[in-house]
Structure formats: C-alpha cells, structure tokens
Amino acid sequence: MMTPSATAVVGLQWGDEGKGKIVDLLAADHDVIVRYNGGANAGHTVVIDGDRYALHLLPSGILSPDRVCVVGNGVVVDPQQLLIEIKSLRERGREVQPHQLLVSDRSHVVMPYHKEHDGALETVLARAADHGDENLSIGTTRRGIGPTYADKVHRSLAIRMGDLLDKAVLRRRLDIVCAIRSRELEALGVDAPPLDAAALATEYHALGEQLAPYITDTVYALHDAVRAGKRLLFEGANACLLDIDHGTFPYVTSSNCSTLGIPPGTGLPGSVIAETVGIVKAYGTRVGEGPFPTEDLGASGERIRERGHEYGTTTGRPRRCGWLDLVAVRYSAMVCGCTSLAVMLLDVLSGFETLKLCTGYRLSDGTVTDRFFPDARKLAMVEPIWETMPGWAEEIDSITSEDQLPAAARDYLDRIADFVGCPVQIASVGPDRVQTIRMTEAVGA
C-alpha cells in the first residue's frame, strides 16, 4: 500500500497557464520533481531574482538546488535540446549534477527525421487547405512530438534513450529506419539527400554518451523514492485540453497531458497522488489551430495579448487570446481530479471596465448546456453564454497579500471557485516568485 503524498500540477486550458512558476514555488516543499509527458513542445518560463529561465525539457524544479528532477518514461526527449538546456544552466552557474537529474532509459528519442516529418506534414496539409481542401494541419510546434509518439506506438522503428548507449544496436536500427524514413520524407516533398544512418548513429551515440550519467531506470528510482517517504511533485507539460484522449481532438498534442497520464508516464500508480493543483490563466489563450469559443478577435483580445506578453515560449507565435471559459476549466478540473486551483496572470486583467466569463454554451439547435465538448467539430459549433462582472482599475502586480486585492478581483476569484467547485489557493500577479498571493482562506472553500 502506498500512502498518497504526491502533488500534481496541471494546466486546465490549452497550455501556457504559468505552470512553471507554480512548480518552481511548490518544489520547495517536495523532494522529487517528475515530468511524465510531452517533450520540447512545452515551454516553462521561470523568473528568479529578475533572471528569466526558459526551459522546454528540464522540469522547472531543476532551478531548486537539492531537488531531484525526473524525466519519466512518458516524455519524448530531444537529446540535443536537453543538452542545450543543461549547458545554458551551467553557463549561468547552475551545474546539473547526475544525482539531480534522472532521465528514463525508456523515454523515446526525438530524432531529426521526426522534426522534419512534423514540419513537412504540416506544410503539405496547410498547402492542401490553401487549395480548398479541409484544413487538417494542427499548427504543431514542429518539434517532432507527434511522429516520435507515433513511432512509440508503431514500436518497430522506435528509439529509446537507453538505445543511444549501444552504438551497434543504434546503427542496426537506424539502417532500417533511415531507409524507410527517407522515402517517407521524399513523399512529403522534403528536398534533401537520403538520411545517413552511419552519421546519425555516430551523432546520437555521442549525444547519448554525454547524457549517460543521467540515463537510468526511473521507474525503480521513483518507487524507491516513494518508499523512502520522499514527496513527489508531478509537473504536467502542455495542458488538459491538449490531452490526446480528453482534449479537443484532433487539435491536441500526442500525449496524455492531463493527470491521467501520470501512471503510464512514470510507472507509479495514481494512488500516490494526494493533491492536484489545477493551473488556470485568468483569461483564455490558445496556440495553433482548433476551436476556442471564448476567443476575442477585437480590442480586448489584443489588449490581453500585449499586457500578458502572450507570445509562445517555444515558437514565439502570437497566442490567440480571449476570455475565461469556465465550462472548459470545470471539465478539466473534473478529468484531472483537482483539489485546488491557482489563478495566474490576474494582473493582466487590471483596467478592464467589465470582464466576461463563459458559463455555458448555446448549440446550433438553440439548446443550452454547461458541459464541455472534447471534440473539435462539436466545440466549433457552440456559442458562449456570457456572464459579465465588474473589473478593477488598480494595477495589482505589486500587492503581496490577499487583503490588498481589489474587491472586484476577489469576486472574480470567488466566481471561478464557485463555478469550478474547487478552492483557489494561489493568485499570481506577475512572473516573479514574490508576485504570488497565497490565499490564507482559500476562495470558494
């Protein structure tokens, strides 16, 4: 029997809610920080003492000394990117020691041909749409995420981190993989010489050697940690509405980014989780294609984008912006089993005379529902039902306690908690660690 003691942190919208900051804060109360899904498509920005760290693969907890960070078997690892992040931390005086970072030998490797395939397929599909076909492009980050997970599910052509350590095994596999992938890339219109298995084997074996001190069986390491009474913190990448099974399919990513991905992505049973913190941005954003019922294409959306610096950490793309969709958030909180909420970027809403919240959907036949549709085609047909609340004029990015919150901001948090049925325990009013209000009396409790 395992006593539940772990915490999970998960985004409840379409990503970029500010999970990195909360993981970084909670890391102080935990011993082991674990990523269970996704890859370098995720982007966490953490600001410490005014210093900005942009991480894609390393768990945000890596910035807290004396914490062990685990990249679980459910993650897809781009070894080049991982080494870039380790090196950039080293250059800023934060050496990543082998005991500080454990990378699963079973996590799958993002190879260059995965990235090429991702980009080429997106281009072909977007071009087809330009010629009048249905737009089937997803608007991916082009980081090779989908093709790598596809190889995992296909099995035969997959390469796992452990495979990088045996050059002969890697070479034999790549001989076959490169022959097949070269033909596929050519069919997708990639104008490049055929993939060179020998060169790739040499390059990726060398990357594996550099990462070898970190590569291990993380499943045993995690079970050992739990048995030793260590507190685990699961850091979800991407977000619940991008979950391959429970998000707005097909405009999702290729992993289970809800908390339901924790057991398969780590080898731990879900029963270890005691608390799940749902991260909610105070408004809505989305990157890439797919329905976004509360999107605001006018001045309010533009104002949110500029005040919130809503440009992608990973791709630099401007994010689509709009109002908070409580129907969607309540659905995600249900799927993820949230026990509390952290509301992020509340400061961005200062200065709006009124705020809009979506509390239901009107369907094309006129009926009304407060249930979410995790299916892009159905969600694209809904019209939001709005509730409006008074805004607040004051800037709130320098306040430090909940009693300094304007009454309207407090009411806004209350409404979120009431609708979602989950207390708000943290309100964030800026990127820095100090710009965090811990609600002593959880709103909605």
Ligand code: IMP
């Ligand atoms: P992929 O994960 O690169 O395949 O992209 C699939 C979809 O998920 C695209 O719409 C991306 O913009 C979106 N996406 C993936 N990761 C994130 C994230 O961390 N934040 C926001 N959107 C993401």
